[in-house]
Amino acid sequence: MTAGFGFGSGDVGYLSSAAGAAALAEVEALALADSTRIADVAALRRRFAERTPALLETVLLRRRAAAKLDALPGTAQWLFTDEALQQASAAPVARHRARRIARAAPDTVVHDVTCSIGTELAALTEVTDRVLGSDLDPVRLAMARHNLDGAGSVRAGSVRAEVVRADALAPVSRGTVVLADPGRRGGGRRRFDPADYQPALDRLLEVYAGRDMVVKVAPGIDFEKIELLGFQGEIEVTSWRSSVREACLWSPGLTEPGVRRRAVILDRDEQITDADPQDCAVRPAGRWIIDPDGAVVRAGLVRHYGTRHGLWQLDPDIAYLSGDELPTGVRGFEVLESLNYSEKRLRQALTARDCGALEILVRGVRDVQADPDALRRRLRLRGSVALSVVITRIGTGAAARAIAFVCRPSR
Incomplete structure (x- = not known):
């Protein structure tokens, strides 16, 4: 393994040279898959000796960089360190x-x-x-x-x-x-x-x-x-x-x-900025539940986003939004039914709908939020339909209650 290889100035000089470019082209032609990695590395060591780690690390980093940087011209020929990438x-x-x-x-x-x-x-x-x-x-x-x-x-x-x-x-x-x-x-x-x-x-x-x-x-x-x-x-x-x-x-x-x-x-x-309108109402769920983009939630602009798109909040302290129409291009969850949350009630509702694959979204319900995958395993669903469930808290203090919305995702 060469992950985290410590490049030196000499390595960069070699990799930037005509000889280095030719060597990198040879390494790039190899699959370097799990099934061939040992044989590939052995062949490279015979061919390039002490240059092998720098060559191998560079090719692997270039492959990792493709999805992240390929929109910038020429990045297929760039040099990286693991940490810098x-x-x-x-x-x-x-x-x-x-x-x-x-x-x-x-x-x-x-x-x-x-x-x-x-x-x-x-x-x-x-x-x-x-x-x-x-x-x-x-x-x-x-x-x-x-x-x-x-x-x-x-x-x-x-x-x-x-x-x-x-x-x-x-x-x-x-x-x-x-x-x-x-x-x-x-x-x-x-x-x-x-x-x-x-x-x-x-x-x-x-x-x-x-x-x-x-x-x-x-x-x-x-x-x-x-x-x-x-x-x-x-x-x-x-x-x-x-x-x-x-x-x-x-x-x-x-x-x-x-x-x-x-x-x-x-x-x-x-x-969306905090200078935008934020006259976002709080109402019971409509046809759709929307989980706003993470940038909106992290920036604290849920109310501003909801106002722009004609949505409302389910609770003033929870980031889920709802509406009767889904904003263009936004993924949403069409509410099929809602119930006071308990694992038993949720399992019964999902089983009745022949659910087998379940996407879980949760905010404000700590025991579920800590490990939604554990809840999915405990539900032991065996059906053929893919559904989503949005579990959230409505209200505060003594009036607070956990609600589960069984939904059909828009996509």
């Missing part, structure tokens, strides 16, 4: 951010102070010719130079981006929009505390105080901690392919006045 934004997310920066500051140089292997630079050079990248890690910086096809500078068509070695906490540019993606992984583990980011989030905000700045952070970051650090701008949460990808901090000069939260749903090219 894990943290790199998916191409649609990076492109969204690049376009937004270009709109907000069209005549300003954008300086990616943690450019790593160059994903953000590649997206930026599609929309602006005023781009600078820097990083402290010499291996990742060499990979960025290779990935963006140059030595010390990069070109994408006629667009040029300078790439230099520098510490993000020792500014080397003035009057730029600063883009930062502090490291949130180390030793194979994620860093959840912003004080443990590399560089630490509080230091980044301090060093670039008063500058136009965009900072990528983990989507699960505590928003209150960010406010305690003195950040007064906008927190944007972005989803792609129905999955929350990241949160991003935008300094006040790069966003609209009064906007502090934004949800971006790239799959539907939809954005």
